[in-house]
Amino acid sequence: MTQPRLLVAAASGQLGRLTVDALLESVPAARIVAGVRNPDGDAAKAFAAKGVEVRKVDYADPAGLAAAFAGIDRLLLISSNAVGARAVQHNNAISAARQAGIKLIAYTSILHADTTPLGLAEEHKLTEAALRQSGVPFALLRNGWYTENYAASIPPALAHGVFLGAAGDGRISGAARADYARAAAAVLASDESQAGHIYELAGDQAFTLTEFAAAIAKASGKPVAYKNLSEPEFKAALVGAGLPEGFAGLLADSDAGAAKDALFDDGKALSRLTGRPTTPFAETIAAAVKG
CATH class of the missing domain: 3.90.25.10 (UDP-galactose 4-epimerase, domain 1)
Incomplete structure (x- = not known):
């Protein structure tokens, strides 16, 4: 059976880099794709040196996203750092993932997104709603x-x-950020279906x-x-x-x-998911x- 190809979006960011490194501990580099805004940057070169394919992934470029997601089975949608524009950018990625036939989107949301009073949660709530309406199987990594x-x-x-x-x-x-990265890698590479899982991390x-x-x-x-x-x-x-x-x-x-x-x-869901204490x-x- 063909092993799924995994794409980490926003891979040049702090969480993304750590997630790619965590994936490399258990997944062959040939199955991992690093999505970055600047394919000519230092981060992209570092990924390529490890045997990881690099593709341009820009949440603000809807036309380029569908091509970037072609042949990908599972997508880690790391939330954008463009506060105020995130919901639109995430919608672009979700639509492209649906068009590309991606079988799972794992999205880095916020702890207790459905009940939290934090203002930061608003765009995460909108993204979670968009995922539910998309028809694409998804898992929510609600990061603390x-x-x-x-x-x-x-x-x-x-x-x-x-x-x-x-x-x-x-x-x-x-x-630590590395703890959340290991959790994201665990979900993305899991042999068990992750569709519908909500992790309060x-x-x-x-x-x-x-x-x-x-x-x-x-x-x-x-x-x-x-x-x-x-x-x-x-x-x-x-x-x-x-x-x-x-x-x-x-x-x-x-x-x-x-x-x-x-x-x-x-709840200690994070340490259970990674198999180690935080x-x-x-x-x-x-x-x-x-x-």
Whole structure:
């Protein structure tokens, strides 16, 4: 029986690269296709050096997507980073996948997409609805928070001795990006049908931002305390740090949601899917501190 060909869209992004690497641990390179916006870029060259076919995949180019998906059996549709344009871009990919006869779309959604209060979820909800209406078999990888999202704020926290946020005492079931990549690879390469599966993916170990700041202090040997702000205050701080207002607003909204445990899940579906414990948040912090 012919083995299915697997395409990872947005493969040059952080999650995409890790997913391709995870697939290569168990799937022959000849069965893997890396979809990238720039086939001449460094990421594309690195994939080709590993024996992985590279195709141009641009969610904003509907005409090119159908050709890019030709001969593909399973597609990992990694959500676009073009917040505000994602629903349209994802629809382009879903339509092209249907036209190409793809037998499974695995889509990276957001934790508890159907019930979460997070503003970031809106385009994910629209994409999930489009998948249901498409007629293409699909699986939902509802990813929780990447621990790296908070680890990105470690340098200013070390510089000022303060880790800012608006999550209060909310519990955050974060996991490393590599954990989510291994889960995506497991679903894409599975010998069992994944159609209709909805995975609520989150870390085994939840943390508060107070605990996160304490772990930064422990790893660095420098004093770092968590300072909780209101949502508007946190947004203003992010804008002051140079973030665009819209993006700062989404991050502040996400922290406000985290304060209500919107980023908490103790189902451990992620570690069951990958067959290994998720990366402890202190480990991600230690690696970030070391640089």
